[in-house]
Amino acid sequence: MKKALNLLLAGVVSMGMAFAACAEDYITLASTTSTENSGLFASILPKFKDTTGIQVRVVAVGTGQAFEIARRGDADSLLVHDTAGEKRFVENGFATERADVMYNDFVLIGPADDPANIREAQSAAEAFAAIADAEAPFASRGDDSGTNRAELRLWKNAGVDDPDGDWYRELGSGMGPTLNTAAAMDAYVMSDRATWVAFGNRQNLTLLFEGDEVLFNQYGSLLMSEEKHPHLKHDLARKWHNWLLSEDGQQAIADFKVNGQQLFFPNAK
Amino acid sequence: MENNAFYVALTLLLNLDASLFQIVALSLQVSLLAVLIAALLGFPLGAAVAIWRFPGRGGMTVVLNALMGLPPVVAGLVVYLLLSRAGPLGEWGLLFTPGAMILAQVVLVLPILAALSRQKVEELLGEYREQFVSLGMSSSRMMPTLLWDARFALLTVLLAGFGRASAEVGAVMMVGGNIDGVTRVMTTSIVLETGKGNLPLALGLGIVLLTLVMLINAGAYLVGELTRRRVG
Numbered sequence A: 001m002k003k004a005l006n007l008l009l010a011g012v013v014s015m016g017m018a019f020a021a022c023a024e025d026y027i028t029l030a031s032t033t034s035t036e037n038s039g040l041f042a043s044i045l046p047k048f049k050d051t052t053g054i055q056v057r058v059v060a061v062g063t064g065q066a067f068e069i070a071r072r073g074d075a076d077s078l079l080v081h082d083t084a085g086e087k088r089f090v091e092n093g094f095a096t097e098r099a100d101v102m103y104n105d106f107v108l109i110g111p112a113d114d115p116a117n118i119r120e121a122q123s124a125a126e127a128f129a130a131i132a133d134a135e136a137p138f139a140s141r142g143d144d145s146g147t148n149r150a151e152l153r154l155w156k157n158a159g160v161d162d163p164d165g166d167w168y169r170e171l172g173s174g175m176g177p178t179l180n181t182a183a184a185m186d187a188y189v190m191s192d193r194a195t196w197v198a199f200g201n202r203q204n205l206t207l208l209f210e211g212d213e214v215l216f217n218q219y220g221s222l223l224m225s226e227e228k229h230p231h232l233k234h235d236l237a238r239k240w241h242n243w244l245l246s247e248d249g250q251q252a253i254a255d256f257k258v259n260g261q262q263l264f265f266p267n268a269k
Numbered sequence B: 001m002e003n004n005a006f007y008v009a010l011t012l013l014l015n016l017d018a019s020l021f022q023i024v025a026l027s028l029q030v031s032l033l034a035v036l037i038a039a040l041l042g043f044p045l046g047a048a049v050a051i052w053r054f055p056g057r058g059g060m061t062v063v064l065n066a067l068m069g070l071p072p073v074v075a076g077l078v079v080y081l082l083l084s085r086a087g088p089l090g091e092w093g094l095l096f097t098p099g100a101m102i103l104a105q106v107v108l109v110l111p112i113l114a115a116l117s118r119q120k121v122e123e124l125l126g127e128y129r130e131q132f133v134s135l136g137m138s139s140s141r142m143m144p145t146l147l148w149d150a151r152f153a154l155l156t157v158l159l160a161g162f163g164r165a166s167a168e169v170g171a172v173m174m175v176g177g178n179i180d181g182v183t184r185v186m187t188t189s190i191v192l193e194t195g196k197g198n199l200p201l202a203l204g205l206g207i208v209l210l211t212l213v214m215l216i217n218a219g220a221y222l223v224g225e226l227t228r229r230r231v232g
Helices: A002-022 A033-037 A040-052 A063-071 A083-091 A124-134 A146-157 A175-185 A193-198 A234-245 A247-255 B005-014 B018-051 B057-067 B072-083 B098-135 B139-149 B151-167 B170-176 B186-195 B199-231
Strands: A026-032 A055-061 A077-080 A095-111 A138-140 A168-170 A188-192 A205-209 A216-224
Touching (some): A095 A146, A095 A193, A124 A205, A146 A216, A175 A205, B151 B199, B186 B199
Parallel strands (some): A138 A188
16 A cells, blocks of 8 residues: 555656656746736736746736745745735745836726716725715625735725625625626626726626726735745746846736737836 | 537637647546546555455545545645645645646545445445355455456446546646646636636536546446446
């Protein structure tokens, strides 16, 4: 039995190595569903590979989970959108460097008949307050993702300290599934613009509010600590990080369009 | 027309493009290997529990039966924690590779194969016991005979295991990471396309997956029938 077990382990390991060997140089990047689902990576990663020969393997999860994957040493690099969380991550010594890469913005989506009348709102705070006042159904990610963290900040900003009640529905799922659910129950929902523009199952949902500066959604790239995780591919990860911030990388981000609309705006310093 | 899932499935199958082919091939590779490994371990384990009387045998049977209901996402979480760099097997560097997906599916399928084969072998042992005793056969010699004579029933057990492996998504999503071109399989693609709101494409992929599983089951059924007839 023991022998069989050893044989099995040897088999699985060698299989893993065989699979891993097919791809020469690669890094594992933990990132968010918004960047993956919108098609940004499919557009820019081939350009990076052409220049450097490095393949980037993207694990697309919520920002909270991405931090956790990186904290355990399972990702060579991070590209997420929670600036406060990212800075904490650096302060706690898990990452050594953080840089602004690009931004997009959040938009408020809702049923076309707009029962809370947020179309008329002058600011995001007003729009959020109107939804809470009308107790109109609102679908929240509820998954500790970057979007979820931003949404909770925006409720506070609107003077709604703890959104609660039948109308406030925490779904605990990704952006796409949350939009699907919102479409099915005619609920308001906050989405990043990229996922919304690329989303194919809108039904009765439409964009109702946009443009307030507080809806600005900054993405940052982080380099992991060599001290904490010496086994990671720090050299390759630095090349990726530097390319994102370089003129080529920033141009590649700006060139990515869905239906002729630019979705991410490079802003590396 | 483009919004009809059957139409989408048909187009997908007809213009079998490279990326879909890769996803299908990886799905089959991962699930078939996982079922094969689980069978090599699970059938002897099930037969052993059926044949030998040892303390805790009843408990073992209950545990195996209960683990048939192991939620895939729990299996995935356990394998994730094992293979993570911070975990005991982190050195292997298997996380987010097909190897990790195979391991997770072995964990899921092994109890099914062991528990169901235990039951089949025990039934057969009831029929054969007197003969075995009169031949003075030792317990260890019984195992290959019983497994061989139960082979048609075990084929069905194997298919149940394959069904579980190819249909689950929670475990492979967690330990594979759904990386494009590396660890993306049929079920994780379906989750991804659903997330993008491409519901017809997602359902189309589901139909392709079902068709595949159906073909494999049909193949197994034919092989079983032909050999059964030959054995007479």
